Amino acid sequence: MSSSPISSAGAAAPGIADIEAAARRIAGHAVLTPLLESPALNKLAGGRVLVKAEMLQRTGSFKFRGAYNAISQIPEAARAAGVVAFSSGNHAQGVAAAAQMMRMPAVIAMPKDAPAIKVGNTRGMGAEVMFFDREKDDREALGKQLVEKHRATLIPPYDHPHVIAGQGTVGLEIAAQAQAMGARPEAVLVPCGGGGLVAGTSLAIRAKLPGAAVYSAEPADFDDTARSLRSGQRERVAPGAKSFCDALLLPTPGVITFAINRATLAGGLAVTDDEVAQAMEAAFTHLKLVAEPGGAVALAAVLTRKFDARGKTVVVVMSGGNVDAATFAAALKRTVA
Amino acid sequence: MSSSPISSAGAAAPGIADIEAAARRIAGHAVLTPLLESPALNKLAGGRVLVKAEMLQRTGSFKFRGAYNAISQIPEAARAAGVVAFSSGNHAQGVAAAAQMMRMPAVIAMPKDAPAIKVGNTRGMGAEVMFFDREKDDREALGKQLVEKHRATLIPPYDHPHVIAGQGTVGLEIAAQAQAMGARPEAVLVPCGGGGLVAGTSLAIRAKLPGAAVYSAEPADFDDTARSLRSGQRERVAPGAKSFCDALLLPTPGVITFAINRATLAGGLAVTDDEVAQAMEAAFTHLKLVAEPGGAVALAAVLTRKFDARGKTVVVVMSGGNVDAATFAAALKRTVA
Numbered sequence: 001m002s003s004s005p006i007s008s009a010g011a012a013a014p015g016i017a018d019i020e021a022a023a024r025r026i027a028g029h030a031v032l033t034p035l036l037e038s039p040a041l042n043k044l045a046g047g048r049v050l051v052k053a054e055m056l057q058r059t060g061s062f063k064f065r066g067a068y069n070a071i072s073q074i075p076e077a078a079r080a081a082g083v084v085a086f087s088s089g090n091h092a093q094g095v096a097a098a099a100q101m102m103r104m105p106a107v108i109a110m111p112k113d114a115p116a117i118k119v120g121n122t123r124g125m126g127a128e129v130m131f132f133d134r135e136k137d138d139r140e141a142l143g144k145q146l147v148e149k150h151r152a153t154l155i156p157p158y159d160h161p162h163v164i165a166g167q168g169t170v171g172l173e174i175a176a177q178a179q180a181m182g183a184r185p186e187a188v189l190v191p192c193g194g195g196g197l198v199a200g201t202s203l204a205i206r207a208k209l210p211g212a213a214v215y216s217a218e219p220a221d222f223d224d225t226a227r228s229l230r231s232g233q234r235e236r237v238a239p240g241a242k243s244f245c246d247a248l249l250l251p252t253p254g255v256i257t258f259a260i261n262r263a264t265l266a267g268g269l270a271v272t273d274d275e276v277a278q279a280m281e282a283a284f285t286h287l288k289l290v291a292e293p294g295g296a297v298a299l300a301a302v303l304t305r306k307f308d309a310r311g312k313t314v315v316v317v318m319s320g321g322n323v324d325a326a327t328f329a330a331a332l333k334r335t336v337a
Numbered sequence: 338m339s340s341s342p343i344s345s346a347g348a349a350a351p352g353i354a355d356i357e358a359a360a361r362r363i364a365g366h367a368v369l370t371p372l373l374e375s376p377a378l379n380k381l382a383g384g385r386v387l388v389k390a391e392m393l394q395r396t397g398s399f400k401f402r403g404a405y406n407a408i409s410q411i412p413e414a415a416r417a418a419g420v421v422a423f424s425s426g427n428h429a430q431g432v433a434a435a436a437q438m439m440r441m442p443a444v445i446a447m448p449k450d451a452p453a454i455k456v457g458n459t460r461g462m463g464a465e466v467m468f469f470d471r472e473k474d475d476r477e478a479l480g481k482q483l484v485e486k487h488r489a490t491l492i493p494p495y496d497h498p499h500v501i502a503g504q505g506t507v508g509l510e511i512a513a514q515a516q517a518m519g520a521r522p523e524a525v526l527v528p529c530g531g532g533g534l535v536a537g538t539s540l541a542i543r544a545k546l547p548g549a550a551v552y553s554a555e556p557a558d559f560d561d562t563a564r565s566l567r568s569g570q571r572e573r574v575a576p577g578a579k580s581f582c583d584a585l586l587l588p589t590p591g592v593i594t595f596a597i598n599r600a601t602l603a604g605g606l607a608v609t610d611d612e613v614a615q616a617m618e619a620a621f622t623h624l625k626l627v628a629e630p631g632g633a634v635a636l637a638a639v640l641t642r643k644f645d646a647r648g649k650t651v652v653v654v655m656s657g658g659n660v661d662a663a664t665f666a667a668a669l670k671r672t673v674a
Contacts, residue, residue, distance in 0.1 A: 031373070031374075033371075034370075034371050034393070036368070036393060037368075039395070039434075039462075040458070040461065055625035056371070056373060056624075056625060056626075058376070060625055097376070117622065121377070124377065125376075281662065284627055284662065284665070285454065285662075287393075288392035288393060288397055288626060288627040288628075288658030289393075289625060289626065289627065290621055290625040290626065290627060291625075321625030325618065325621065325622075325669040325670070328621070328666075328669070329665075329666035329669055329670070332662040332665070332666055333662070333666070
């Protein structure tokens with residue numbers, strides 16, 4: 001029995017060596033996204049806010065990292081059959097891009113209410129898209145069906161060690177970039193749906209920036225990770241919950257991701273859609289970055305002082321920017337009008 | 338007499354050593370903005386497009402570089418009297434930020450139709466703002482009046498060797514970043530108002546990437562640099578010309594900048610406001626970057642194939658992102674609706 005607090009995740013939890021191996025695999029394929037700072041944003045937050053701009057990542061979100069790390073480890077003999085993924089959109093694009101780069105076919109099941117931009121981009125990268133109903137269909141069962149039909153390799157959106165290790169490269173980069181800037185972050189805030197990004201990032205931060213506390217950030221009605229961290233068991237989202245943070249609408253934390261997160265996270269934060277829209281507007285005005293709703297939850301937590309950054313140095317991960325023009329314009333108006 | 342083709346600019350034209358000195362001065366104060374690439378944008382352009390994202394620069398545009406380089410060279414004895422600038426907005430913010438960092442007072446004269454975001458940001462950085470009429474008032478005479486009244490140092494927006502050398506650091510970074518990416522750009526396209534950014538950048542590119550041709554990009558009705566390059570003399574914009582590219586509405590090329598540009602540029606490109614709006618939408622969709630109208634003219638030139646990038650590697654400078662939410666939303670709709 002391991003003495004690691006992550007032992008409940010067993011062999012499935014990646015270690016820092018796995019994350020460093022992932023960093024070597026994605027080097028030259030993924031964008032080393034900048035860690036940005038805005039004096040005006042610092043003033044709003046009352047501290048020093050460093051923004052990890054993952055909307056600038058290939059495919060417009062961090063998901064390419066985990067997808068590429070997982071797909072590049074598929075054995076040669078299994079490559080011709082291709083890959084299958086089920087995804088609200090960003091994982092779909094990450095898998096489609098990575099598969100295309102490795103010349104493998106990809107079939108992606110997406111919720112039928114996924115933003116048009118995500119569906120279009122996924123098809124644009126050569127993947128076949130199938131639709132499912134977010135509330136009625138069981139996406140895991142659907143995924144298994146697809147795997148059997150195509151004999152392809154399933155690339156899960158978060159609950160897989162290779163995927164988590166790939167997302168963890170965000171944490172490695174944050175640690176190196178903060179050091180290069182002479183910054184010593186006291187906290188790192190990470191958007192959270194299934195929990196893969198925050199799990200991987202927290203493992204890397206614990207190894208490379210042990211002084212920094214890592215928090216998940218979620219939409220208010222989808223705060224299952226925050227509640228699970230408090231109760232110590234995987235809680236579920238209430239039926240009928242709504243949010244415009246389409247990337248983060250998962251019903252419950254992953255098994256592997258929660259086993260990691262309960263050991264590594266300092267806590268979970270939650271923000272309303274209005275607060276997210278204000279954060280999108282702040283990113284537009286002060287950072288000149290396009291954030292999708294789910295990508296802006298961690299910034300929203302700082303701007304609302306649900307995480308009090310006053311006098312602190314805080315890293316905020318902005319996880320993606322795949323948002324339709326109409327949704328983006330509406331978010332700008334919500335605070336501008 | 339110098340044998341340099343830039344000799345007509347005389348002592349006023351900075352050399353590569355001046356640009357390298359500027360790079361050392363701004364290091365740690367300016368953002369080393371990323372050189373970004375989007376596979377989807379490459380597909381649209383038919384070539385490889387590398388985007389120098391100067392909207393991520395401090396104050397949201399490249400102008401901070403030249404302002405900081407100029408202000409940091411003001412002699413100690415003259416610092417208390419502060420600086421004066423006249424500007425459509427981005428230079429105003431650059432000067433205000435640099436003056437604030439060096440604890441010097443700043444008075445900025447801005448056109449009364451400048452975007453609210455630029456006026457607000459300039460005041461937010463502690464500068465005193467005065468307004469002038471873009472069509473009726475002589476901004477140079479106004480600048481001189483202000484200098485006499487305050488006994489301050491005038492920081493011109495483009496026609497000054499220290500300002501041009503500061504903007505040239507964009508070219509130095511492009512050369513280094515392209516090399517690090519293994520790219521060999523054949524052309525560099527740069528937004529052009531008074532011509533300071535393209536002058537400085539072209540000097541740096543000529544020294545560090547001698548194989549690359551540099552082009553200016555302007556709004557169609559403000560193509561004075563393109564026409565001046567063809568005629569060999571400084572041409573003027575026609576009275577009543579209009580464009581929503583507020584950062585680029587200058588009546589004629591600068592004296593020093595044109596002396597440089599006629600020697601260094603391969604030609605001048607011009608794009609319509611509709612083409613600019615489409616480029617802003619493309620930057621939103623594919624790059625997740627907020628471009629202001631004037632910041633998107635070079636990208637527009639590539640996307641319209643006014644510069645044919647097919648089969649080529651081309652660097653596009655996006656010079657700023659200070660745009661009001663309403664203008665940005667309207668630009669997105671122009672192509673989305």
